[in-house]
Amino acid sequence: MLKQVAVNEILVKNNVKVFGTGQPMLFAHGFGCDQNMWRFIIPAFEKQYKIVLFDYVGSGKSDITAYNAEKYSDLNGYANDILDIVTALDLNDIVFVGHSVSCMIGLLASLKQPNRFNKMIFIGPSARYINDQPSYIGGFERKDIKELLETMDKNYIGWANFLAPAIMKNPDKPELGEELAASFCSTDPVIARQFAEVTFLSDNREDLSKLKIPALILQCSDDLIAPLEVGTYLEQQISGSTLKIMKATGHCPHMSAPAETIELMSNYLATAS
Amino acid sequence: MTFENEILLKQVPCGIFACTEDGVITMANTYCSNLLEYEETQLIGTNISTILTLSGRIFYQTHLYPLVKLHRDAEEIFLNLVTRSKKDVPVVLNAVLATTKSGTAIVYSFIPVLNRRKYEDEILQAKKNAEDALRKNVALEKIKQELELQQKELDKQITLLTFQNKELLQLGNVITHDLQEPLRKLMLFSHELLSGELSADEKEVALSAIKRSSQKIKNLLLNLQEYLSLSTDSSEKTSVDLQEVLQYELQQLQSLHSHIKVHAEIAVLPSIKGCKKQLHLLFHQLIKNAFDHGTTDNNLFLVIRSVIVKENLFNSLHNRYEYIDYAKITITDSGPGFDNRYKEYIFDFLKKLHPATTSDGFGLAFCIKIVENHFGNIKADGAVGIGATFTLMLPIDYVY
Structure with missing residues (x-):
């Protein structure tokens, strides 16, 4: 067991939020946002599950001083943070829900401590974003990713402004709590740039077949970042996985089509052994 | 709205377009269509990705859409739009999540910022030059590599030292406790034997106790020897x-x-x-x-x-x-x-x-x-x- 001081440190570092009781459901946000992106999904599960939310170091309200460029130069750095949270809260039998790059981060974490995890739900996952012809289609050419990173550099000045939106009151939007308004997806631009590089240059194809935990793959119909071929590839590589093609389009069905996302998740959780 | 105002609105000097949450463009004003080289109604029904560069599309999916969806608006976003003939147009863009009769729509307004980009390019070029200069500094690079190697070595040594300290403590325990016990028996029984006061049966008992203790010491020493040989194994x-x-x-x-x-x-x-x-x-x-x-x-x-x-x-x-x-x-x-x-x-x-x-x-x-x-x-x-x-x-x- 970890000492209470160490536990608190981890919970502050990753801005961990826990509520509800039952089997733990751990939500991991994707690149570019923070735990707020789950707020359309959570109400459907908080009565049955213990909801665990967090922000990656450098995102949302995490402790930015804990950022270490070396540690986070690899998705394993983020995966180890997830395991730290899991250990700090002593979570077992976890339903892991990841979006985008977090799917592979969750996969890496589950390979290290498989006994902690019960089911994996991957929303818009990709094992590798860059094509590796002829055997693999990831959706992008290397030059596209280079262009993206250049754009991020170019937008650096703008991004600093964009990614840390001013804290404001929202009298005209009472549905947004004050706390929410304070931290919309705010991310440090330098960290976002490195996260983008680590994400879009990652290649986890070899790790897929190591996963022995049941997995649901939610794939949008028209997802630029994770095209259909990627979903099919993942289903083939992960034994015991279920692929569901959603009616929803885009890369963020949990925000654009929460009802469909919730339905597919619930059905899977109800039927998967 | 008066007819006159409508004429004016049609000529506003900024681009305006609207999309569904799925990204389907439902409206685009004249300025927007002209700038992007499309006919007046041609953009309607196409996806927003049509007018975004590839990196712009990733940016839209990972940042812009989540922000507008969660925050209901976004301001001063710098993006590249792309024209029909594949030319980039840098713009600064605002967006708002609007409520319509049929649900929600995202409305965007933007102005091109060609000049701003030149400044940015220059700043970034200068930044890149400075970084390159630092990177190309051979001497610095060499020292960095040496430092890295030394740190790895240091890490190994500290780990080893920590382990060896534990080992020493354990060896100390063996010497002060585990070896002492059979030794004490050896001394006790040999003393008894030497005293000459034991009966034949008692001598038998003493001798077998001496044998057991010697065997115990021998085993312990053999194990220690094998253990220590693992340290010196090259x-x-x-x-x-x-x-x-x-x-x-x-x-x-x-x-x-x-x-x-x-x-x-x-x-x-x-x-x-x-x-x-x-x-x-x-x-x-x-x-x-x-x-x-x-x-x-x-x-x-x-x-x-x-x-x-x-x-x-x-x-x-x-x-x-x-x-x-x-x-x-x-x-x-x-x-x-x-x-x-x-x-x-x-x-x-x-x-x-x-x-x-x-x-x-x-x-x-x-x-x-x-x-x-x-x-x-x-x-x-x-x-x-x-x-x-x-x-x-x-x-x-x-x-x-």
Whole structure:
């Protein structure tokens, strides 16, 4: 067991939020946002599950001083943070829900401590974003990713402004709590740039077949970042996985089509052994 | 609205367009269409990705859409739009999540910022030049590499030193306690013998006690000698197929314990770089441990799993990270298990949870020593009545 001081440190570092009781459901946000992106999904599960939310170091309200460029130069750095949270809260039998790059981060974490995890739900996952012809289609050419990173550099000045939106009151939007308004997806631009590089240059194809935990793959119909071929590839590589093609389009069905996302998740959780 | 105002609105000097949340464009004003080289209504029904560069599309999916959806608006976003003839147009853009009769729509307004981009390009170029200059500084680069190597060495040394300190403490215990007890018996019984006051039967008892104690000392010294030889072992590190090592040791132990029925589920183990002799001893001891402590009614249920994961090679230095491949191997028996309070204790010299067993209490000490020699680690987890799991983490190819 970890000492209470160490536990608190981890919970502050990753801005961990826990509520509800039952089997733990751990939500991991994707690149570019923070735990707020789950707020359309959570109400459907908080009565049955213990909801665990967090922000990656450098995102949302995490402790930015804990950022270490070396540690986070690899998705394993983020995966180890997830395991730290899991250990700090002593979570077992976890339903892991990841979006985008977090799917592979969750996969890496589950390979290290498989006994902690019960089911994996991957929303818009990709094992590798860059094509590796002829055997693999990831959706992008290397030059596209280079262009993206250049754009991020170019937008650096703008991004600093964009990614840390001013804290404001929202009298005209009472549905947004004050706390929410304070931290919309705010991310440090330098960290976002490195996260983008680590994400879009990652290649986890070899790790897929190591996963022995049941997995649901939610794939949008028209997802630029994770095209259909990627979903099919993942289903083939992960034994015991279920692929569901959603009616929803885009890369963020949990925000654009929460009802469909919730339905597919619930059905899977109800039927998967 | 007056007709006059409508005419004016049609000529506003900024681009305006609207999309569904799925990204389908439902409206685009004249300025927008003209700038992007489309006919007045041509953009309607197309996807927003039509007018975004590839990186702009990623940016839209990962940042802009989530922001507008959660925040209901976004301001001063710098993006590149792309015209019909594939020319980039840098724009600054505002967006708002609007409520319509049929649901929600995202409305965007933007103005091109061609000049601003020139300034930005210049600033970035200057920044890049400065970074390049730093990167190309050969001397600095060399020192950095040297520092890196030295830090790796330092990390190894600190780890080793920490381990050796623990070893010293344990050796001290052996000398002050475990060796003293049989020595005291030796002295006591030899003193009695020399006194000449013992009967023939008593002499017999004294002699056999002397024999037992001498044997105990001999065993202890032999084990210590073997243990210490692991520290000075300088044999070459080669690629060792752990699958072969495991199969061999399992067979050896099975033939020694023919009364035990083994039910094994064994994954494919990788090859790692290491000392073959030591790795044989490691697996011998771990499997022997399962034969000795993991059986129920002469049945040994053994599950051995292996997976390659990436972990930080630095053990002792904080804030240094380099991820390398490790073989993570778990050896689980479903025997009587042990109380998890003792999960560290059992690796110490001469520490046995079941004093009655014939093992000499050095097996797991050998294991931890060998694992340390290979810059890995080992841990045990037990639950009474459920079984025990030993987890090995061994670097696949850590040059040392």
